Amino acid sequence: MREVTNKDLAILKEALANGIINVEDVQQVLNMKKEEYYLSLHKYDIYEGKDGKWYTYLPDKTQKQGRRKLKRTTKTAIHRAVIDFYKEQEKREQGKELTLRLLYPEWIEWKGAHTRATTSIRRFNCDWKKFYLPYPKIIDKPIVELTVNELDIWAHKLIKQYDMTKTCYYTMTILIRQMLDYAVEQLEIITVNPFRQIKLQKKMLRKPVKKNDESQVFLLDETPKIIEAALADFNSNPLNTAPLTVVLGFLTGLRLGEMAAIKETDIMGNILHVRHMEEEVYDYSDLEHIRLVERAVIDSTKTEAGVREVPLVPQALKVIEAVKVSNQMNGWHDKGFLFLNAGKRMTTRTVKYRISKYCKQCDIMAKSFHKVRKTYISALIDSGININEIRKAVGHTDERTTYGNYCYNRAGKQETTVAFENALVSGNGIADCRIAI
16 A cells, blocks of 8 residues: 555545535545555355355465355455455554554553543552553563463562562553553453463462551540630631631531532531532643643542432531631632632642641641541441441442541540440449459
8 A cells, every 4th residue: 555645635625624624524535545555455156156155365374274254145245345354464464563552651541541530540650650661571561472471470479579568569650551442341451361361379468457547537525625626726817717726627527629629509507418529620631740630520429329419517617617608718719619718619738738737736646637537437436336337428439448548536545444344344244343263
């Protein structure tokens, strides 16, 4: 097939500009030329048999004569089969040099087109640099040559090197699993994803130890101190509502991004409808320098649980009313958002700073805003509220998540020891344990 020259392109561009031809016509002509090219590669005769069927041969190294017979009912059908054969062969040839390193930017672009969460692209890039770039033998080898055995060895070496848990392993391997799926389903350069054939030795994965309670929640004697510090901060300057995000966090259990995206219209009576969340948006056009573009509010929540209703206790309603009054005093309005800062929606950065400030101020171990959420959930569990009601209020799809990741003891060691004593001694009617030796 003749190579397209710059003169050809100039003529085509002029024709398109003058409306002589349209894009669809051009594409149709190009497709026809491409099909003619594929047919020109075919060295066997295409003929009609005495039975009215159409026949030819296709190259096949598995056969003794190096070819196999092809039969179709019409000439058009056999032409199509021949074209498809050489088209597939061309794909395989093009894919012979394709490596994971070369595929990565293309896959990132494809992945980015299929997700709203650019934060996940940023995480993928961190994993790529940490777990993949140090292994050129894997990422620079043509994908068509990657074997199950070498991928198996690489994966299990990483498990040992980083002492991975199940979660860490599956997060790390999202890249190679999905990139090779892409090579199978979108590019069609391989027929099977070799990584999905690996037999994982699960016993090698480190079993995660649940973190100690003191680091995951605010203890019973810590929570009042944090709330008092926040209230004192607000009362000293009622025009700044940032301290009240911390107080409302202990009363609603909202995620950090959800707190920064509350709108006044989300509050109906004593119910808060959680509909929005702040999300970081990254520009990943340059994978070497991914940068934060904005903190945008999206009309969806983190999980598939979707919009949820959070009951507002009287204290929470009082906090919300104080925020509204403060906004009125400032004369601030920004698209109906509840928490404002200098007339604009308050971002998660401001909320993060506040909880950090009060931990230092109260001489308490540094704990994030997410630990406020864990404290809220643990308090609800301690109160004996039905777990399904808790699950719905906090936006979990499965109560196992609620129990497994958010259930912690808020009492200190001394209080816990006393609680054990009350449960095992007083609760069993053992006032005195007399043992004669």
